[in-house]
Amino acid sequence: MTIIAPSILAADFSRMGEEVRALDEAGADWIHVDIMDGHFVPNLTMGPAMVSAVRPYSDKRLDVHLMITGVDAVLQQYASAGADSVTIHAESGPHIHRSIQLAHDLGMQAGVAINPGTPLETVTPLLDDVEMVLLMSVNPGFGGQRFIPQTLDRVRRLRTLIGLRPVVIQIDGGVTAANAAALVAAGADSLVAGSAVFAGGTPQAYAENIEAIRCAIDGRRSRDLFRDGITADGAA
Ligand code: DX5
Numbered sequence: 610m611t612i613i614a615p616s617i618l619a620a621d622f623s624r625m626g627e628e629v630r631a632l633d634e635a636g637a638d639w640i641h642v643d644i645m646d647g648h649f650v651p652n653l654t655m656g657p658a659m660v661s662a663v664r665p666y667s668d669k670r671l672d673v674h675l676m677i678t679g680v681d682a683v684l685q686q687y688a689s690a691g692a693d694s695v696t697i698h699a700e701s702g703p704h705i706h707r708s709i710q711l712a713h714d715l716g717m718q719a720g721v722a723i724n725p726g727t728p729l730e731t732v733t734p735l736l737d738d739v740e741m742v743l744l745m746s747v748n749p750g751f752g753g754q755r756f757i758p759q760t761l762d763r764v765r766r767l768r769t770l771i772g773l774r775p776v777v778i779q780i781d782g783g784v785t786a787a788n789a790a791a792l793v794a795a796g797a798d799s800l801v802a803g804s805a806v807f808a809g810g811t812p813q814a815y816a817e818n819i820e821a822i823r824c825a826i827d828g829r830r831s832r833d834l835f836r837d838g839i840t841a842d843g844a845a
């Protein structure tokens with residue numbers, strides 16, 4: 610089953626705990642937490658305090674995406690805050706392999722993320738050490754951006770690079786019900802979605818949006834998809 614990981618970057622920050630509980634009850638598999646430091650990306654969002662604040666609101670995996678520099682100095686804080694996994698950008702420093710080791714030493718699962726302009730081969734040396742590879746399908750820093758279509762071919766090529774290793778491919782950025790099926794068909798295991806899940810702004814809407822993504826992947830029509838005329842294979 611495809612892992613749906615809504616990004617709380619698109620949530621109402623003034624009610625984040627309730628929003629995480631609503632995602633949990635709406636059928637999210639993981640909770641994607643977008644950490645940004647204003648240096649690695651031109652935006653500043655949240656830090657370990659937010660991870661510990663939302664931890665009590667869901668038992669599901671807190672899938673922490675670190676869009677920051679100086680990762681090694683703060684990994685302990687994310688482990689203490691309750692992060693189940695951290696995904697570290699290969700571009701964020703010279704010692705990505707050491708950071709992955711440190712995340713594991715702290716008891717967290719570890720992923721490596723790469724931006725749209727970073728060659729896939731960058732992750733090859735890490736494929737025996739990580740549990741996940743996150744392929745950015747937008748340039749990191751903001752929600753609500755347009756999906757970069759070249760990502761589909763990168764998913765297929767990455768799946769070949771991974772081979773039989775038990776490594777999850779996660780796609781992050783511009784994911785919607787319209788492109789979800791193609792991404793899964795290309796080899797994606799986990800889809801991050803912020804604006805596509807939070808559209809409508811109510812817990813009921815979150816559940817419908819998650820279901821619409823699942824229906825698109827399964828080739829079923831959901832009420833929303835039918836209304837919008839989007840077919841199961843994502844054609845509008
Ligand atoms: C962007 C973040 C993504 C983003 C996804 O830097 O890593 O997780 O919040 O938001 P949408 O789904 O709206 O593109």
Ligand code: ZN
Binds near residue numbers: 642643801
């Ligand atoms: Zn993210």
